[in-house]
Amino acid sequence: MNFDFSEDQKLLQHTAKEFLTEHSPLSVCRSVLESDEPYSQSLWKGAAQLGWLGTAIPESYGGAGFGHLELAVIAEEVGRALAPIPFSSSVYCASEAIARLGTDEQKQRELVRLASGDAIGTVALTEKPGQNGPRAVEARFEGGRITGTKLPVPDGTAADLAVVPAQGAAGVSLYLVSLAGDGVTRESIRSLDPARPMARVTFDGAPAELLGPDGGGIDAIESILDRAAVLMAFEQLGGATRAFEMTREFTMQRYAFGRPVASFQAIKHRLADLWCEIELARSNCYWGAWALSNEAPELGEAACLARIQASRAFDLTGVEMVQLYGGVGYTWEYDCHLFYRRAKASAVVLGSPASWREKLITRLEAKNAA
Amino acid sequence: MDFNDTPEEAAFRSEVRAWLEANAERKEPNDVAGVDLGERVDAETLAAAKAWQKKKADAGWACITWPKEFGGRGATAIQSVIFGQEESKFRTPPNIFGIGHGMCAPTVMAHGTPEQQQRWIPKLLTGEEIWCQLFSEPSAGSDLAGLRTSAVKDGDEWVVNGQKIWTTGAQFSDWGILVVRTDPNAAKHAGLSYFVVDMHSPGIEVKPIIQINGGTGFNEVFFDNVRIPDANRLSEVGNGWAVAITTLMNERASIGSGGGGRAGISDLLHLARETEIDGRPAIEDPAVRQKLADFYVRSRALQHTGTRTVSALSQGKTPGPEASLGKLVGGVLIQDIAAYAIELQGTAGALDDNEYTPDEGAWQERYLGIPGLRIAGGTDEVLRNIIAERVLGLPPEARADKGIAFKDIPTGPPS
Numbered sequence: 100m101n102f103d104f105s106e107d108q109k110l111l112q113h114t115a116k117e118f119l120t121e122h123s124p125l126s127v128c129r130s131v132l133e134s135d136e137p138y139s140q141s142l143w144k145g146a147a148q149l150g151w152l153g154t155a156i157p158e159s160y161g162g163a164g165f166g167h168l169e170l171a172v173i174a175e176e177v178g179r180a181l182a183p184i185p186f187s188s189s190v191y192c193a194s195e196a197i198a199r200l201g202t203d204e205q206k207q208r209e210l211v212r213l214a215s216g217d218a219i220g221t222v223a224l225t226e227k228p229g230q231n232g233p234r235a236v237e238a239r240f241e242g243g244r245i246t247g248t249k250l251p252v253p254d255g256t257a258a259d260l261a262v263v264p265a266q267g268a269a270g271v272s273l274y275l276v277s278l279a280g281d282g283v284t285r286e287s288i289r290s291l292d293p294a295r296p297m298a299r300v301t302f303d304g305a306p307a308e309l310l311g312p313d314g315g316g317i318d319a320i321e322s323i324l325d326r327a328a329v330l331m332a333f334e335q336l337g338g339a340t341r342a343f344e345m346t347r348e349f350t351m352q353r354y355a356f357g358r359p360v361a362s363f364q365a366i367k368h369r370l371a372d373l374w375c376e377i378e379l380a381r382s383n384c385y386w387g388a389w390a391l392s393n394e395a396p397e398l399g400e401a402a403c404l405a406r407i408q409a410s411r412a413f414d415l416t417g418v419e420m421v422q423l424y425g426g427v428g429y430t431w432e433y434d435c436h437l438f439y440r441r442a443k444a445s446a447v448v449l450g451s452p453a454s455w456r457e458k459l460i461t462r463l464e465a466k467n468a469a
Numbered sequence: 470m471d472f473n474d475t476p477e478e479a480a481f482r483s484e485v486r487a488w489l490e491a492n493a494e495r496k497e498p499n500d501v502a503g504v505d506l507g508e509r510v511d512a513e514t515l516a517a518a519k520a521w522q523k524k525k526a527d528a529g530w531a532c533i534t535w536p537k538e539f540g541g542r543g544a545t546a547i548q549s550v551i552f553g554q555e556e557s558k559f560r561t562p563p564n565i566f567g568i569g570h571g572m573c574a575p576t577v578m579a580h581g582t583p584e585q586q587q588r589w590i591p592k593l594l595t596g597e598e599i600w601c602q603l604f605s606e607p608s609a610g611s612d613l614a615g616l617r618t619s620a621v622k623d624g625d626e627w628v629v630n631g632q633k634i635w636t637t638g639a640q641f642s643d644w645g646i647l648v649v650r651t652d653p654n655a656a657k658h659a660g661l662s663y664f665v666v667d668m669h670s671p672g673i674e675v676k677p678i679i680q681i682n683g684g685t686g687f688n689e690v691f692f693d694n695v696r697i698p699d700a701n702r703l704s705e706v707g708n709g710w711a712v713a714i715t716t717l718m719n720e721r722a723s724i725g726s727g728g729g730g731r732a733g734i735s736d737l738l739h740l741a742r743e744t745e746i747d748g749r750p751a752i753e754d755p756a757v758r759q760k761l762a763d764f765y766v767r768s769r770a771l772q773h774t775g776t777r778t779v780s781a782l783s784q785g786k787t788p789g790p791e792a793s794l795g796k797l798v799g800g801v802l803i804q805d806i807a808a809y810a811i812e813l814q815g816t817a818g819a820l821d822d823n824e825y826t827p828d829e830g831a832w833q834e835r836y837l838g839i840p841g842l843r844i845a846g847g848t849d850e851v852l853r854n855i856i857a858e859r860v861l862g863l864p865p866e867a868r869a870d871k872g873i874a875f876k877d878i879p880t881g882p883p884s
Contacts, residue, residue: 100478101471102773102780168470347861362864367857374856375794382773383766389470407766456762457755463738463765464752 102385104172112172118149119180125434131183132294132437137257137287143184146177147216152190156198161211167392171333171384178334179341181441183294185219185254187448191330192253193220196262196273196323200311205275209260221258222327223249223300224320230454233264233271233320238302240265240274244282245307248299253448255298256287262310262323263302269314274307281305292440295448325402328449329387332409335445336384339377339413342438346370346420353425366423373412373419380405380412400466403459410446410455417442472776474551478783481548485555488530493521493559509677509685510565515641518562522596531594532570539578539586540594547782565638569593569600573646575719577665580703580712589644589665601642603633603666603690604713608880610635610844611851613648613717614658614710615870615878618692620649627651627664627702629672629695635845639675639688642668647697648713651706653876660875661709665701672696682837720846732802733835734768736828737761737810744813744827751813764806771799790859793852800843807836 104112122145131139146152154170156162163169170190177186194213197206197220212218226237226249238247245265252261255278263274278285282305290297311319347370350361360366387405390398417439421428428435446452474482510518525531526540534549535541544552574593577586592598609616618631629649639645645666652660666673672695677685704712741752741761751757775795778788810832811818820826821833843849857863870878 100473100475100780100783102776103784104470347863351863358867359864362867364854364866367861367863368850368853370861370863371797371853371856374861375798378774378791378794379767379770379798382777383770385470385777386769386773389472392470403762404766404769407762408770453759456759456766459762459765460752460758467738 102389104168104388108168108172111169112176115149115151115173115176116179118145119176119182123180123182125181125437128181128183128294128437129434132292132440135287137254137296138184139182142182143216143219146182146184146186151186152194152216153210153214154190156194156210156214160198160206161214163214167330168388170330171388171391174330174333175337175340178337181294181338181341181437185221185257187295187327187331187334188221188254188258189213189219191327192222192323193258193260193262195326195330196222196310196319197275199322199326200273200319201275205308205310209275218259219254219257220260220262221252221254222262222323223252223255224264224324226250230451232454233317236264236266236271236316238263238265240267240272240307243306243308244304245274245276245302246282246304248301250299251288251290251297252285252300253295253297255300256285256296261300263307264316264320265307267309267313271316271320272313273310273316273319275310276302276305276307290444292444294437294441295444321399324449325398326391328402328406328455329384329391329398331445331449332380332384332387332405335409335413335442336377336380338438338441338445339380339409339416342413342416342420342435342442343370343373343377345434346373346416346423349424360423360425369419369423373416376408376412376415380408383408399462400459403455403462406449406455407452407459410452413438413442414446475783478547478551482551482555485530485552488528489555489559492524492528493556493561496558496560510563510638510641514562515565518565519596521562522566526595531596532574535574535590535594536578539574539590545782545785546787547779550779550782565599565641566593566596568602568637569598572602572716572719573600573644576646576663576703576712576716579715580663585665585701585703598643599638599641601636601639601645601668602716603636603639603645603647604716605635606632607634611848613713614661615880616648616650616661618647618649619653620651620662620664620697622651622699623696625699626696627699629664629666629692629697631692633690633692634678634687636675636688636690637686639668639690640677644668645690646703646716648709650875651709654874655707656872657870657875657878658710659707661713662706663703663709663712664697665703666695666697667701670695670697680838680841682834684838732764732768732771732799733806733810734765736831737764737806740810740813740828740832744815757813760809764802764809767798767802768806771795771802790855793847793855793860796842796847797849797852797856800839800849803835804839804843807832807839811836 123142127139127142150163151173153162154165154173155167158164194210197209213220238245245263247265258278261276261278263276264271265274282303284301286299288297288299350366351359353360383404387401390401421435421439424433424435427433522531533542533544533552537543574590577589604613606616606618620627620629645668647664647666648661650660651662672693674691676689678687678689679685738761741757742750744751746754781788814827817826821830823829858865
């Protein structure tokens, strides 16, 4: 048995890591964070050229024809680098949604350009603050057009197209909308993690096209979220691992009272506990990757396990990193806050941990009743 | 990402299963999450355990990872895991040979003379003789090297005085591995030696320890001028600590292969359906659901971590100190789940009987049993140090007793 990635997949991961080490040091994340650029265009092009965007897209739609295991290891490296590109929105959310739900025509039209990086996609799942679930949709679809407001939309200003839930005649459904088209107003909103920008998108009679089954929006949203959750969990895992390594190194180098800060038992024990949380996340992520790549019936449960533990591990690591760096951890100049911000934003962008815990129990109850 | 056996593993599994089907009775499947630390074994169970071990030995299925020269099959770690997985599906007596097979035998194999190995290993394999571990003392648990039981040479015998504690199975053991101080003037680690003691020797007294849950699996063992032949010494005088390390490494390996049960999460989910909050099943309460989810996520993460360890074994890798994670996280989780379960029971959580206590008091039993696991076989605190030092490479602890003669090391507050 092998509950690990294959040698080929590990090689792919190694290549991705090398590329990002060279082209996406933390200074690149910082430069996007500190500027108005929504993402690093050169990095996005580089990722596209390497075929990353189409990793799990079939070759017939312009993809590389690999699978979700390959995408997972790339995601871990993207997360490790805090790469400031709309990878999660375009690849884990929009591409996955269209690949799963689209007609052949829609896939030809959209997946090809998403895979090449010529177009950036995103999803616009929520409309207001709070934990309201996929049924809380006030946007309306009528006569081929969408009207309503979505907030926040990750990568909303950079994206060319969005997958948007709206109330149609048959109930909540998903629609494909061109964000560069008529009736779309986009407003960039300052975000907690400016390296991952957010927007408010208002649709006022914007042309839209049904994606997936009419009235099947709720299930479709859940499916998109599950798939994105597993892949995002690998990003969170990568980010947590990187933050942990940096913290470990810092505490080994930093001396106080005549010895490394890392030699004090309180610090040793905190790092040991943190290491455990990250290892537990890795284990749940691996099961998520298995479930996703096998389209297993366990995917609903596996997505919850991966997301909840990866969020916990990355979140905790972000907090501990600032604390264990001491005073400098609290400066703009040091990189701790890049992880602190990314960890918290990742923990909520696909729905809060509390909502995923509730989802998990609901799914376990359904499994138990079956 | 493939959970299936390799063809070789599958073939081995079939072979194991076939033998077990022909020689034992299958169990009914259930979720066993109990912690059975130190329950006292009665004579009938002892006899049944020995009989089963003999049966396995006669058929070549005992101690399969031991080298063939010692009666094993030279099986790999993954084959041992497979055997354990299959055996656990059958009704077999409790394994009382864990210490003898898992710790004592490997130590004798590594450090014993051929004569010693011939004398002891065959009867360990067949279960004819049972062994215990005489390491910890009242003044030396986590700081094992601080032990004080002494051995003084007299002719070609050593005279041992002192006391050991937490000795599982001492009451029915034939032999024990024993670490003693042979030179109190040397530094702490340097003055220790290692012996095998006949537990029927005059001067040995075994007294049961009563645990907080009423169990009596552990003992104190008193040595009053016990004489041990020098022929029973393993390795050189003064090299006892190195031999003890061999024993302890094997102890870690056998404890760390966990990820077994699910810490009681299935039972907890069931309880949450059966108990009420304001007239509705507790599982409908949002706060309860959040808590259940957290426990479930953690319990599954532990299980998956165990699977990764087995996977590493299957790939021929040797899991290292990472195994500490299973015990460290698992012990706390079992305790937290038991604590939460008791609270779900409301005022009835303060009961502990079979009739009125939900789940026949199983949670109360688990709550009283689990603190031992967080202390035995490496306390939580020691495991954190092990992870910090051996996995993360952080600096070792500052020591206050280095380079001092053992007899000069402080052992309590100044008077």
